[in-house]
Amino acid sequence: MNEKLEGKEAAMKFVNKNFPECHAALLSGSVVRGEDTETSDLDIVVFDEKLLSSYRESLYEFGWPIEVFAHNFTSYKEFYKSDVKRARPSLPRMVAEGIIIKEDVRMKALKQEAVEILEKGPPPWTEKDIRAKRYFLTDTLDDFIGCEDRAEGMFISQTLAELTAEFVLRTNNQWVGSSKWWARALRQFDKEFAERLFKTLDCYYRNDEKEQVVNVVEGVLRPYGGRLFDGFSMGKEGWRS
Template sequence: MDPQPEPGPRLDSDQSAADVHAAGRLVSARYPEAIGAVLGGSAARGRSTPTSDLDITVLLPDHGARRREVIRHDGRLAEVFLNSRADLRTAFAESRRTRRATALFLFADSVVLDDPDGHVETLRQEAHVLLAAGPDPLTDQERDARRALLTDLLDDLADAGPDSDPYEQLAVADRILREAAHLLTAHHRTWNGAGKWLPRRLRAADPDLGRRLLDGHLALARHAAPAPLSTAATRVLDLAGGPLREGYVAPAGALHPGADATGAGDHG
């Protein structure tokens, strides 16, 4: 399934027009050095409310200092990402490695606020191309590390009896969902996500198995029923090569995902 940007901007509502106007005023007032700016996030997709924050990316001259600012302007909260063109291209490339395309989506699914020299539009087109190409595939080492971790987590869930601490069980389930989502989106070469974007990206990657993972997590949270999540996560594990226990060797200095500096992972 080819990854696609979110539905394009819908600027036919009063709220959308107000968002664009507010974002434009903010950029003009606070960042006179800007050589371009876009409004992204829910505001760009016509899904914001009067209390939603504004996600703004400001393009700086090449000597500008890259930073992130959370500010309030004219009563509106805004999260502002300030980058030079080189900074953004570095962030775009990093997105392919981490498989989370926050910067790419914010720029591709955006409303142009200011672009006097065409730099913004050039970067938007680059973002669209990279989104369509999808993230880098997992290396064998990365895949094995995540297989080993998910295997370990599923064993922990299976070991939990009816009298298990429900907080511990839910904490394990949360990690299983995240790790299974990472493996499943990687299997389909689609983008992963965090927070509210994890279920959105998961359903986009695999509507059937993604939904089973989410439903399984919900069943455990609501009813302390681990079987649906375990079954769905095991299916994901099978797609990635199956469980990995004995025989797994991590290269010296490599930590599996979630391990601390001792390599101990989630065991204490």
């Protein structure tokens, strides 16, 4: 196993070795935020106008697992659009927070574009979106309440937690995430609510107590009309004569 170098040094050596002719590169992720752990990797964004298309690659060098996100100076825009559409700004966040390890005159504009995307937030949910999400959250809540199998309940609770987090964040025009980013996004938006949700879920995991979880989810739905089942439909068309 290679000796583990300091994060920025490892990133610079990696880029010099594997992308010596690239035009620009950024180091991003937990190392830059000062949140790295023993299992953290290095997120490196590379820009090279000679690349025909974007790609992602995972490697291990200089003692680090390394995730490479390679783009040319136009292909990244499709990833920006996709990230905004799904409200998960993975690439804009990496570019905005990243530290430059190989400079290019275009980097200032690229970083500013990413910052503006993050500040603007995702496109707001429509009334139709909210109605659909109310239905799916209600459906999952009912499954959770009625479930008598402990193993099934664990999986349902995970889905319920993510749907609840999504509903809170998106109805408030906030970015969402996946995995650990659900917790981070919730804490950033409303730390008090986030901790209340986490504690009720922990109470369920430890003691199989559902009531507090149900109360939190119903409280989230209440300002938007509460639970929704009766009368909900998707894709229904009128009769043809």
